[in-house]
Amino acid sequence: MGLLTDSLERAEAAHLTRPLPKTARAQMRYLTKQTKGTRAAAQLLGVSQRTVERYLKGQIKNPRPDLAQRLADEVRKRWQPRVRATARKQAATTGGIVIDTRARFGFTADPGTTDDARLRAITQALPPAYAARLFDAHAAGADDRQLQNILAEGLQEIYFKDRGRRADGLQVEFTDLDYLDVDY
Template identity: 60%
Template sequence: MVESIGDSLDRALESAFTRRPPQSAQAQMKYLVKQLKGTRAVAQALGISQRTVERYVKGQLKRPRQDLRGRMEREVKKRWQPQVRAKAKQKAASTDGLIVSTRARFGFTAAPGTTDDARIRDITQALPPQFADRLFTAKEHGATEQQLQQIAAEGLAQMYFRANNTRAHGLGVEFTDVEHIDIEL
């Protein structure tokens, strides 16, 4: 399974949590009912019946199927500690930036007569706050994975390949075939 930049951004924000999210199915369901203000909304969000939600809340059901367990965990984490998540985004976008570790195919376009064929590279690079801001803003506004990759490629091109624009001016970088990507705050 190829990892997405959007998922990696979510995991990076989860690392800022100060408390663990609810672990049991009953606690997760109670949390979702409280956040979504009712069992009907939770049932729609999870793709299950309202009665099933009620049975988890009462503790009559305890072990969800694996696919439902995954959906419940994702929905809880999406809503868990919104202020902590917002502070982490703000700090990354204003002062700290991000660290991107990736294994992907990088190719280049440069001045006529020079070329470098695309090849798989392992790169770990700190990106400045403006790229963190662009990535989080784009994700919030529903950017596609391709658009997020383009922003990450611009950041890696500037910081890694052009050494913060001190060399290799005009070098265009293509970022494709992402095998692995991990983003940290």
């Protein structure tokens, strides 16, 4: 996963109302219920169906570190889907998103202006239209570069062009991402 994808998932997790199950048995029970069977859960985790059944019975309590991480990740992906969907819908229709980033921004603009890329720290609210595009692309499986292009377009229009009030021919490039945090 990339920096932007991780940031979107952290922002989404901030809206959860209940904590994730803590024990391996509770996590396995939840995953089995979500995948509708022990066979599907076993395939998802890369273990045997019998191993999943042993976790459910309490015969195995402490998974290997790699299995514990995969189990926690799969549970985290599926935890409270309606709460996540409501938060995304609100951001995509009324709230928008807030981007906090430090990246290198380069410009293509009219002659006589500087186009040297430089590192900038920017915190900017983007309108719901960009949030909707970002969520749709993320749900469609877009890679981090495509998601960065959507954010670059949003920052270009809102931050650099001031919603079309200045810098008419400016094109912004969003590169060398140092950090990125998304909130909604």
